[in-house]
Amino acid sequence: MQYFVRQQRDGRLTGEVIVVQDIAGQRRALIRQITFPYSQIDHLVAPEGTRTRLELTYIASASVVLDRRKVASNMHAIATRYKEQIEQTAK
Numbered sequence: 001m002q003y004f005v006r007q008q009r010d011g012r013l014t015g016e017v018i019v020v021q022d023i024a025g026q027r028r029a030l031i032r033q034i035t036f037p038y039s040q041i042d043h044l045v046a047p048e049g050t051r052t053r054l055e056l057t058y059i060a061s062a063s064v065v066l067d068r069r070k071v072a073s074n075m076h077a078i079a080t081r082y083k084e085q086i087e088q089t090a091k
Helices: 068-090
Strands: 002-007 013-024 028-035 039-048 051-060
Antiparallel strands (some): 013 028, 039 051
């Protein structure tokens, strides 16, 4: 488990917790990233034949107003980092 406390530009403190929820034989990992205010990203990384499957699920509280472009950009950045790491490991 990792946790972070960050100070936002407006002075508020926000928190984030990352928990490895499940690891199966060093081949599959389910990671849960929980951030304030009230959002969660589940990362599932698993082999699928000769390829690697990455599944990202974003969950937010109904009370949170989302900037969909920012969420999409953040999810794309996460996927890109996974892709780079997977490709580097495969070499």
